[in-house]
Amino acid sequence: MSELVPFGDSNMNRSSKTTCLLILSISTLASFPAFAEELAVKISREISSIKVMHNGSLISIQRNQNTKNRIADNYALTSRPCPRFCIQPIKLAPGIETVGELEVIGYLQQMQRDNNQILIIDSRTPDWVKKGTIPGSINIPWTSLNQDSGADSISIGEILENQFNATELDDDWDFSGAKTLVLFCNGMWCGQSANSIKALLKMGYPAEKLKWYRDGMQTWETLGLTTIK
DSSP states (O other), rough: OOOOOOTTOOOSSSHHHHHHHHHHHHHHHOOGGGOOOOOOOOOSSOOEEEEEOOOOOOOHHHHHHOOOOOOOOOOOOSOOOOSSSOOOOOOSSSTTOOHHHHHHHHHHHHTTTTOOEEEEEEESOOHHHTBBTTTOOOOOOGGGGGGGGGOOOHHHHHHHHHHHEEETTTEEEOOOOOOOEEEEEOOTOOOHHHHHHHHHHTOHHHOGGGGEEEEEEEEETTBBBBBOO
C-alpha cells in the first residue's frame, strides 16, 4: 500500500499534486447542489426544485421532467355541475390575499427555515387528500372548522389553540400570536378552502394572516408539480 503524502509535502511530484487537485476539485463540486444536474423543466428561472419535510420524510418538489406528461384524470373534467362546483372569485373576502404557486413555494421554503409561524393547509376531505397533496402541507378538512358540517366547538377550539397557536380568553380568542395560514383545495371550482377561510373570519381570525391558494390542486397538477399521497 502506498504511503499517504501530505498535500504540501515538497517531495510530492507534479503528477501526484495534479491528481490530488483534480480529486479535491471534483469532491468540492459534488458538495454544492448548484452544480447538480440542471433540470430541463424548472419551477422558475431561479428555482429548479426545493426540499420540504412531509410526515418526517424529506421530499423534493419539482416539475415533472417528461415534457409529454398530461394532467391526471382527477383534474381533467371541465364541466363539473354548479351549484356545488361553482367557479370561485379571485378576491374571496376583504383583506384575504390570493396567492399563486411561487408564493406557496416561498411559504414552504420559509417553513423549512424553522419558521413555525406558517402552516400550509389542505382543506379537502380525506378522500381527496389520498389522491395526492402538496408536500409540506397538513390536512385540516373544512368540515372540522364548520359547526354546520358537524364540528363541535371543543374540537374547533383544539385546532385553534394546538395547531394555529391562538389563545382562548374567556369566551373569546386572542389571535395576536396566531400563525399565518395558507389554505388550498381542488382549485377554482372548489369551495372547501373558501369555506374554511370564511369560517375562520367569523371566529375573528385576522384576514392578513389568511392566504388563499385559489387555483389549488387543479393548477398544481397542471404545472406538473410534485404531489404526495
